[in-house]
Amino acid sequence: MVEIKGVKKYFKNIKAVDGVDLNIAKGEFVALLGPNGAGKTTLVEMVEGIQIPDEGQISITRKTWKENRTELHKMIGISLQETRFMDKINVRETLCLFASFYGKSQTRVDEILHLINLTEKARERVNALSGGQRQRLALGIALINNPILLLLDEPTTGLDPNARREIWSILNKLKQEKTASLILTTHYMEEAENLCDRIVIMDQGKILMQGSLNELLVSNNLKNTLYFNFVEKTDSQYFSDFKMVWKEEAISGKIILNEMNEDIRRFMKIIESKNLNIKDMEIKSANLDDLFILLTGRHLTT
Amino acid sequence: MKQQFRQLFFTHIKEIIREPAVIFWGMAFPLLTAWGLGMAFGEKSEVEKNIIVLKPLQNSQIIQWIEKSDKVNDSVYVSDGFSLTIMDESNAIIQLKRGEASLMIAPGNELTFIYDPANSEAETAKLQFMETLSNGQNKYITQKITVPGNRYIDFLLPGLMGMNIMMSTMWGISYGMIEKRKLKLLRRMIATPMNRSYFLWSLILARFLINVAEMLLLFIFATLLFDFKLQGSVLNIALVFISSNISFAGLAVILSSRTSNTEVGNGLINAIVTPMTVVSGVFFSYHNFPEFAESIIKWLPLTMSIDALRSVFNEGIALSELWLPLTLLNLSGILFFIVGLKIFKWY
Numbered sequence: 001m002v003e004i005k006g007v008k009k010y011f012k013n014i015k016a017v018d019g020v021d022l023n024i025a026k027g028e029f030v031a032l033l034g035p036n037g038a039g040k041t042t043l044v045e046m047v048e049g050i051q052i053p054d055e056g057q058i059s060i061t062r063k064t065w066k067e068n069r070t071e072l073h074k075m076i077g078i079s080l081q082e083t084r085f086m087d088k089i090n091v092r093e094t095l096c097l098f099a100s101f102y103g104k105s106q107t108r109v110d111e112i113l114h115l116i117n118l119t120e121k122a123r124e125r126v127n128a129l130s131g132g133q134r135q136r137l138a139l140g141i142a143l144i145n146n147p148i149l150l151l152l153d154e155p156t157t158g159l160d161p162n163a164r165r166e167i168w169s170i171l172n173k174l175k176q177e178k179t180a181s182l183i184l185t186t187h188y189m190e191e192a193e194n195l196c197d198r199i200v201i202m203d204q205g206k207i208l209m210q211g212s213l214n215e216l217l218v219s220n221n222l223k224n225t226l227y228f229n230f231v232e233k234t235d236s237q238y239f240s241d242f243k244m245v246w247k248e249e250a251i252s253g254k255i256i257l258n259e260m261n262e263d264i265r266r267f268m269k270i271i272e273s274k275n276l277n278i279k280d281m282e283i284k285s286a287n288l289d290d291l292f293i294l295l296t297g298r299h300l301t302t
Numbered sequence: 303m304k305q306q307f308r309q310l311f312f313t314h315i316k317e318i319i320r321e322p323a324v325i326f327w328g329m330a331f332p333l334l335t336a337w338g339l340g341m342a343f344g345e346k347s348e349v350e351k352n353i354i355v356l357k358p359l360q361n362s363q364i365i366q367w368i369e370k371s372d373k374v375n376d377s378v379y380v381s382d383g384f385s386l387t388i389m390d391e392s393n394a395i396i397q398l399k400r401g402e403a404s405l406m407i408a409p410g411n412e413l414t415f416i417y418d419p420a421n422s423e424a425e426t427a428k429l430q431f432m433e434t435l436s437n438g439q440n441k442y443i444t445q446k447i448t449v450p451g452n453r454y455i456d457f458l459l460p461g462l463m464g465m466n467i468m469m470s471t472m473w474g475i476s477y478g479m480i481e482k483r484k485l486k487l488l489r490r491m492i493a494t495p496m497n498r499s500y501f502l503w504s505l506i507l508a509r510f511l512i513n514v515a516e517m518l519l520l521f522i523f524a525t526l527l528f529d530f531k532l533q534g535s536v537l538n539i540a541l542v543f544i545s546s547n548i549s550f551a552g553l554a555v556i557l558s559s560r561t562s563n564t565e566v567g568n569g570l571i572n573a574i575v576t577p578m579t580v581v582s583g584v585f586f587s588y589h590n591f592p593e594f595a596e597s598i599i600k601w602l603p604l605t606m607s608i609d610a611l612r613s614v615f616n617e618g619i620a621l622s623e624l625w626l627p628l629t630l631l632n633l634s635g636i637l638f639f640i641v642g643l644k645i646f647k648w649y
Contacts, residue, residue, distance in 0.1 A: 048493055050649065073495040080493075084485035088320035089313055100309035101494040125320075145494075 001026045007056035016042040018205030027178040031192035032185045034202035040185040077147030079138045087127035102145040116140040132163025150182045189288040222286045226255040231277040314508035350385040351427045352403040354394045382434040413442040455528045460611035461584035474509045475554035480567035489649030506551045533618035545631040546607035552638030559642040578604040
């Protein structure tokens, strides 16, 4: 469906995307996960045809942007980071406008209104919508042409949990239909875990790892994370051998447990030898953030 | 018309008319300006119509009229809604220039009216005054004069119309486009199979139709309130109007072709619009500027537009005399449009 081969994109001296290979199958939902500046948006923009790669090739259903621009535009649906629509134009009118670009009828507009649960808000002007409703409208616009490839750039950033879940439920419905592939960028791990078959972790323009959540965690032998909290400030140097991040420097943080027993023993030994006072500690199942810390020593979300 | 174009066009129209401030600045404001300045500089709407009787007072019909009228002072007499002022010619000319009177009666035995036949108020005043003369005679002589400068309102209205076309087109198109670029809406729109030129053309056409409505409203208002008249042909005024729109639309497209910063856009538009508003003779004649400045000013789009509007409205000028400004307005508009489109940044 989507083939990305050796794609590079530089902005002056910044390597935004630095040699990415990625194939996406029909009906597959893929999440691009990474911190700000990882190159997710630039990669998606190249797939959208808005940016041209400096090197490498991108094709969608074996068609490239150079020769098949109009055809590809008809096949994809996109939702950009924070697009705003015209304030004075109501929900239905906005959908009708975009429907006209694809030659779609009013019936399709009604279907979309129903799908994004905005039928009752159809006559409301866009400026009267909440953040979640606006994002649903943006999603509706992305879906209006029955796209076979959907590109969503941070569709739920800045939304409250309820609004986020509503977007997820629309996308999950779509996933069951298996008609469209999805590339989603996000820095919410739950979003990637919830929606996508495959998670692609990016950092500094490169793909660090990819696979399902389980595959990623298992292949790195990552099961658990130790969360701890000291009573008073200690010396962070004591723990420099661990894969870990501090939440509050030298007081609280978490340690990625690669070898659970061995790591805990070492941790306890330091506490004993340095006579440190633990306030509380807890072991939890590892998540994508822990994996990212294991790989880069940094948090996924900042 | 394709569905796409129709949708884009009506979207632009709705965006315009759903903004109350736009309605005020685009429609009510020019009317208020016309009304305010027209009242301030135009002929006073006195109850009594002022007629000047030139010295020496010799005509028997006028002497009879004065005898039965109320005397205000030695030279002013009021009766039947008219006020006759006896004065010498030099003072009378000043009064005419100031628009304080439009009709004069010449010395001599035969009743002779002196006025500008293009001035319908003077014509009406003359006919009404004839009816107040007691002897029922209606023989009189008409002596034509051309009052220098005509009425101020006749000068002002085409100026306001030109300014309005410029303001509405420049702000409407430029600002609408910059704002949509800033909101990433342009970028979102071109990620669809939307025809890019439809987007610009529908925006320009929507603005053009709003301008037609504004101009008609201003014209009807001026006709009713100031008896403003179109001396030239409707075709000529339409051509001038369309050419002005093309010129300013091109200018708007080139100004808004790159920036996504509304403040920068604001500055750019102001930098073009404000100097033209000041120098292009909207309110006062640009002939007062030094000669070298005048030679530049007269080629500015707003000056060409207003000069052409004035000559069609007030002088009824023929199309053959308009070809130069019309060609320049259209050419500059098309040129700006093409260049603007070439360097246009959708995102």
